[in-house]
Amino acid sequence: MVGIVIVSHSKQLAxxxxxxxxxxxxxxxxxxxxxxxxDPDNPLGTDxxxxxxxxxxxxxxxGVVVLMDLGSALLSAEMALEFxxxxxxxxxxxxxxxxxxxxxxxxxxxxxxxxIEQVLAEARGALTAKAAQLGIDVISDTLISPQNxxxxxxxxxxxxxxxxxxxxxxxxxxVANRLGxxxxxxxxxxxxxxxxxxxxxxxxxxxxTDFVQANSINxxxxxxxxxxxxxxxxxxxxxxxxxxxxxQELVTNNFGEDDSDLIPTVIDSSETxxxxxxxxxxxSGVAIAPIFQYRxxxxxxxxxxxxxxxxxxxxxxxAIQTATQDLQSLQSANQLGDKAEIFSAHLLVLQDPALxxxxxxxxxxxHQNAEFAWKSTIDELAHNFDTLEDAxxxxxxxxxxxxxxxVLRSLRGxxxxxxxxxxxxxxxxxxxxPSDTAQLDTTKVLGICTTRGSATSHTAILARSLGIPAVVxxxxxxLHLANGTLLAIDGASGKVWLEPDTDTIARxxxxxxxxxxxxxxxxxxxxxxxxxxxxxxxxxAANIGSVAxxxxxxxxxxxxxxxxxxxxxxxxxxxxxxxxxxxAVYQAIAEVLDRRALIVRTLDIGGDKPLDxxxxxxxxxxxxxKRGIRFCLEHQxxxxxxxxxxxxxxxxxxxxxxFPMVATVQEVQAAKAIxxxxxxQLRQANxxxxxxxxxxxxxxxxxxxxxxxxxxxxxxxxxxxxxxxxQYVMAADRTNSQVAMLADALHPAILRSIEQTVQxxxxxxxxxxxxxxxxxxxxxxxxxxxxxxxxxSLNSQAIPMVKRAVSELSTVEAEAIAQRALKLDxxxxxxxxxSSFYTNEEVERKTQR
Ligand code: PEP
Ligand code: MG
Numbered sequence: 095m096v097g098i099v100i101v102s103h104s105k106q107l108a109x110x111x112x113x114x115x116x117x118x119x120x121x122x123x124x125x126x127x128x129x130x131x132x133d134p135d136n137p138l139g140t141d142x143x144x145x146x147x148x149x150x151x152x153x154x155x156x157g158v159v160v161l162m163d164l165g166s167a168l169l170s171a172e173m174a175l176e177f178x179x180x181x182x183x184x185x186x187x188x189x190x191x192x193x194x195x196x197x198x199x200x201x202x203x204x205x206x207x208x209x210i211e212q213v214l215a216e217a218r219g220a221l222t223a224k225a226a227q228l229g230i231d232v233i234s235d236t237l238i239s240p241q242n243x244x245x246x247x248x249x250x251x252x253x254x255x256x257x258x259x260x261x262x263x264x265x266x267x268x269v270a271n272r273l274g275x276x277x278x279x280x281x282x283x284x285x286x287x288x289x290x291x292x293x294x295x296x297x298x299x300x301x302x303t304d305f306v307q308a309n310s311i312n313x314x315x316x317x318x319x320x321x322x323x324x325x326x327x328x329x330x331x332x333x334x335x336x337x338x339x340x341x342q343e344l345v346t347n348n349f350g351e352d353d354s355d356l357i358p359t360v361i362d363s364s365e366t367x368x369x370x371x372x373x374x375x376x377x378s379g380v381a382i383a384p385i386f387q388y389r390x391x392x393x394x395x396x397x398x399x400x401x402x403x404x405x406x407x408x409x410x411x412x413a414i415q416t417a418t419q420d421l422q423s424l425q426s427a428n429q430l431g432d433k434a435e436i437f438s439a440h441l442l443v444l445q446d447p448a449l450x451x452x453x454x455x456x457x458x459x460x461h462q463n464a465e466f467a468w469k470s471t472i473d474e475l476a477h478n479f480d481t482l483e484d485a486x487x488x489x490x491x492x493x494x495x496x497x498x499x500x501v502l503r504s505l506r507g508x509x510x511x512x513x514x515x516x517x518x519x520x521x522x523x524x525x526x527x528p529s530d531t532a533q534l535d536t537t538k539v540l541g542i543c544t545t546r547g548s549a550t551s552h553t554a555i556l557a558r559s560l561g562i563p564a565v566v567x568x569x570x571x572x573l574h575l576a577n578g579t580l581l582a583i584d585g586a587s588g589k590v591w592l593e594p595d596t597d598t599i600a601r602x603x604x605x606x607x608x609x610x611x612x613x614x615x616x617x618x619x620x621x622x623x624x625x626x627x628x629x630x631x632x633x634x635a636a637n638i639g640s641v642a643x644x645x646x647x648x649x650x651x652x653x654x655x656x657x658x659x660x661x662x663x664x665x666x667x668x669x670x671x672x673x674x675x676x677x678a679v680y681q682a683i684a685e686v687l688d689r690r691a692l693i694v695r696t697l698d699i700g701g702d703k704p705l706d707x708x709x710x711x712x713x714x715x716x717x718x719x720k721r722g723i724r725f726c727l728e729h730q731x732x733x734x735x736x737x738x739x740x741x742x743x744x745x746x747x748x749x750x751x752x753f754p755m756v757a758t759v760q761e762v763q764a765a766k767a768i769x770x771x772x773x774x775q776l777r778q779a780n781x782x783x784x785x786x787x788x789x790x791x792x793x794x795x796x797x798x799x800x801x802x803x804x805x806x807x808x809x810x811x812x813x814x815x816x817x818x819x820x821q822y823v824m825a826a827d828r829t830n831s832q833v834a835m836l837a838d839a840l841h842p843a844i845l846r847s848i849e850q851t852v853q854x855x856x857x858x859x860x861x862x863x864x865x866x867x868x869x870x871x872x873x874x875x876x877x878x879x880x881x882x883x884x885x886x887s888l889n890s891q892a893i894p895m896v897k898r899a900v901s902e903l904s905t906v907e908a909e910a911i912a913q914r915a916l917k918l919d920x921x922x923x924x925x926x927x928x929s930s931f932y933t934n935e936e937v938e939r940k941t942q943r
Contacts, residue, residue, distance in 0.1 A: 096204040096213045097124035097152025100197055101145050101162040101171050103138045105130035111194050115201035118281035123205050124152035128170075134711070140166050142173035149174060149186060157185040157210035159217060161196045187214055195220035202281050202311045206288035216312055223315030262330040265338050266299060268322065271348040275319035279349035284311045286344050292331030294341070299324035308341075371569050371590040373543070376554035378586040378613070379563030380606035381541030382599055384578045386519035390530060393502040395465040406457045409464045413504035414444050420500060424532055437532070438642045440497045448668055449475060465505050472498030492547075496527035515539065520581050522572055531556040541583045543590060545570045557585075558891050565590055613894070619901070620651030620894035626879065627904040633885035634897050635691070637865055641679065644686040647890040651897060654691035654748070656813060656887020657865040658683065660736065661699055669707050670732055676739035684747035691748045693813065693887075694740050695792065696733065696765075698722045698754040708732070717818075717827060722755025722792075727764050737772045744784035752790045752813060757797040762808045792865075794818035799847040802854035812855050813887065816866025820844050838921035839868035845877060845916055845924070852882045863887055873928050875899040880912025907931075 098115075102108040108129030116125060126148035131139035140162075149158050160171050168188070175183050187210065189196060196217040203216035271279055287294045287308035295305035296314060300323040306313035308327065319325055325345075329337045344350070400406045421437045421444070443449060449471060456467035472494060479491035503509070512533055513521060520541035521534070531542070542557050547566035557564035563585035572590065575581075582591040582602050586609065591598055624634045635656030636647030647655060663671045663679060684692050699708070700721030708729065713719035726733035740751055753765050766789065776783055793799060794815030802812070816839040821828040823843050826836035838844075848864065855862035863885030868874050870888035872895050878886060879900060888896060911931065915924045 095124050095154065095207055096156045096200075096210050097126070097149070097154060097158040098197065098200050098204055098213075099145065099148045099152060099158060099160045100125070100127045100129070100193065101140055101148075101160060101167045102127075102129040102193065103140055103163055103165075103167060105137065107163065107193075111197050114194070115197045118198055118202050118278060119205035119285060123201050124154070125201060126152045128174075135709070140170040142170040142177075145170050145174035146177040149178065153182065153185075155185065157187065157213075159200050159204075159210065159213055160186060160188045161191060161193050161200065161217065162188065163193045185210070189214060189217050191217040191220055195224055198281075199223075199311050202284055205285060206309060216310060219310075219312040223312040262328050263334045263338055264326060264328040265342055266324055266326045267342060267345045268324055269319050269345060271321065274321050274323065275314060275317060275325070280311055280314050282344060282349045283341065284309055284314055286340055287337065289340070290329070290331070290333045290337035292329040292334040292337045294327065294329045294334075294337055296325055296327045299326050369592045369594070371572060371592070373565040373568035373588045373590060374547075375584075375586055375588040376547065376566040377542070377557035377562060377564035379541075379561065379609055380582065380584050380586075380602045381520055381563045382580070382582040382594065382602060383518050383520045383540040385522050385575055385581050386513070386515055387573065387575075387577050388513055388521050388523040388526070388530075390523065390525075390527065392499055393465075393506055393508065395463075395469045395502065397466040398463050399461045400457070400463050401461070403458050403461060406462075406464045406467075407454065409505060410453060410457070410468060410501075413464070413468075413501045416504040417497070417500045418444055420504075421497075424529070437528070439493060439640060440500075440528070443494060443497045444501070451668065465502060468501055468505070469498065472501075492525070493528060496529050499527070500529060513539070520583060522575070522581075524570075524573065528556055531560070534560065534562065536560055536562060541565075541581075541585070543568050543572060543581070543583055545573060612898075616894035616898040620897060622651075622897070623653065624897040624900035626900060626908070627902070628906065630879075630905045632879060632883065632900050633863070634893055634900070635693075635863070635865075635885055635887040636890045636893065637887050638683070638890070641682045641686060643890065644683045647893070648686060648688075648690075650890040650893040652690070652890060652893055654693075655683070655687060656691075656693050656863055656885055657752075658692060658694045660695060660697055664697060664699060664708075670735070673735045673739045673742075676736060677742050680740055680743035680749070681747075684743055684749055687748070689748055691750060693750045693752050693790070694743075695752045695754055696723070696736055696740075697726055700725055700755075717821065723753045723761050723765055724755060726753075727761065727768075730768060733765075733768060734772050737769055738776065741769075741772060741776055741783040741787070742781060744787045745782040747784070749784065750788040750790060750811070752792060752811075754792045754815070755794060755818070756791045756805065757795045759801065759804050759808060762791060762805060766808065792818075793851050793862075794822070794866075796822050796847070799823075799851050802851045803857065806854050806858035806860050809860065811860050812851055812862040813885075814848055814851055814862065814864040814866065814883075816844060816848070816864060816868040819847060819866065823847055839866060840871075840874060840877075840915075840921040840924045842916055842918050842920070842924065844868075845881070845912075848878075848883070849881050849912075849916060856882065861885065870896065872896055872899040873925060876903055876908045876911045876928060876931070877915050877924070878912075879903055879905065880908035880910070880915075 100108045100111050102111070108127040112125055112127050116123065128140065128144040128148040130137050131141050133139070145160070149160065152158055162168050162171050171188050175186060178186065189200070191200070199220040200213050200217040203213040208216075269275060275283060294308035296308045296317065297303050297305040298317040298319050301318060303317050305328060306317060308314060317325070327338060327341050418441060421441050424437050452471045453467045456462045456470065457464065462470075476491040476494040476498070479494060513530065513535070515535065515538040518538050518540050520543055521539050522543045525544050525546040526542065539562055542562055542564035544566045545568055547554060554564060554566060563583055565583045565585055565588050568590055575592065580593050582594040582598065583589070584602065584605070594602070623631055625631045633653045634651070635654045636643070636650070636652035637657040637659070638644050638647055638655055639659045639662045644655065663676055680694060698721065700710070700716055700719055720728065737751075740749060743749060751769070753762065756762055769789065773783065788810035790809050790811035790813060791798070791805060792815045793802060793812045795818070798805060799819070806812070817828060820837040820839045820841070824836045824841065826833040828837050852862050861884040864878060864883050865887035869878065869886040870892035875896060886896060911928060915927055918924050918927060
């Protein structure tokens, strides 16, 4: 059997390619990997000795195909040949095919015990199949060369293009599986065909293609067989009948694929609950209108080498300038009001030296063209955000990509696409960028429905500011509905109705009116303090991450900031932010707040966050690793810089400091000791700061809850982080969708932890807030007020409704609800309990975000 070696700079990439390739075949294949280097600080690279050992491990007289990613991978592979004997070398082929496609095609071919020439031809032809699927004609100028003949022999293809050979048997079948003849199904088809001696060919009848060889993965893939297409299979030879029977069985058994977890392409409303789909509520309100399917296009780029690097750099500068002007005019667009501030963040991305520096380096050191240099840098950055555990930070990836595309369009001279609607509609898309959303014509876009996104994405925030009801994370089936299909969405509950009947429409319209009234009412009173009917005041503060968000918070009536996530300052750069940079941001936020309190949380970063410059090592359980205060106590230089910046900004402002992820009294004492050292240095240098600045901690570990009485004697306040506390109490990773349901902050186990913390705080005479997502859930408000929390800190958009919810309560009622909730045995029972105190309309209203 021909052996295959995958050479890559990245161990993970190579392992992924190997896994993907191995999945395509049922039996064993001689597949080896040579990837990464043995340097924990800099693991990306290739090593000739590793390549040699990989070749040795799969070597046989049948030969070895070596597939490489790029750059030094090629050099290492060439060097590896020097360790082999001359005779061995003749059987090793360094193959220019693209790594992923080439490895898969070669593996499938090798598994059929094909010759090295056939395996090579399949690998080299792998791009043809991909191009054909995308409708791109690349065969003419790139893939065909004297050394690399076309895969389909023209004459042979024409001869066999229709089968009229009397010894040929033929069947016609419908492909029913969701993915059609692609990837694994195609691989199974090819490997089944290859088991027979008969010559087997296949064609796509629906697309009226010619016949191609059924034992070539590339040729089969070029047929573009999709779900519902008819295919004809022709077999000539002694076992033709058996071959056709086997292929028929494979096709009728969906190629062994279980499609049950996939959404059907065509939605039969009888299959969903009363024609309903469920997504994530993103912007409250009801919309009923025909669908408009929006398919945003992204600018694709190719890499090429440039000589005139200065000119290329100039092109980038000009494109950034144009994008900046576009963003500035978007910002000043009236319809977005204060939410146009979101584009300030986009402008900051464009000015960020940490983004421009790698682009500069790619152009000047690697001679990459402007488009490629820009896109690669943007992709890396977006990926960094995407891999963070925090859903809010993950969503920033969407912003980065959006800015990136804006600059690419400007480089290419393409105008920004707009959504042109001929009638009032609900826009359905996989995702909408903040720019797409900002440009929506609110007179025609009545609702938004996307299959991706979360309630914390800027798209969702903008939809809320534009007053457009939105549901995100809707099952992908929605994308297959025809334009014009009537849809109803409820952005408060996340429900979507396909072709709703007249009763449903009437019910939804009534709810729409009630919701509108409630929001208008809440908005009017948003700037008043949240005081219960029996005169207890609860501070309603905002969770923010930037100056722009501080402004939004104030506009929404925030009494202050209960949580400033400072991680933003540290992400998306190559060195830690300086004291001056941090000072400027903290001071700017404090000034926006104008004497209102600002709680600055010190860096909550850990082994799971990819900050290369901090020298973080990957950890097998990052949530249980060096996070938050644990990290800062080990990296005192970084910690002290941040503390100095916060202290300096505290002068003349109401800043409080908060340490995250505390588990022990000793951690708090150590952090306070470092804070005291920094304060002494500032005093000695005559640098003013607020001497009476409060110091608090987040209570987000079960340990902190258990020893809350001890911790309370050390500090001035607690803020309960229910996002983390829920996952630690329930032992359910909040990012693992299989168990995330368990980490429900309304579970009595969490409520009891909150109660215990509040009691410990109040017994020690300190105040206690709550800044997890639970604070924004108005269904939870009676319980949180009833448990005695002094402050709730939440996303700015929810502030008016939470303030209103507080003002509707009396503490006596709230305490009674809270005490009953503590005795229940599940989060759902707690929801039922709270709901039972309200009418259906009120519950609908309270489930809004
Ligand atoms: C929390 O854990 O509840 C919290 C507010 O912090 P974060 O979500 O940033 O971890
Ligand atoms: Mg937390």
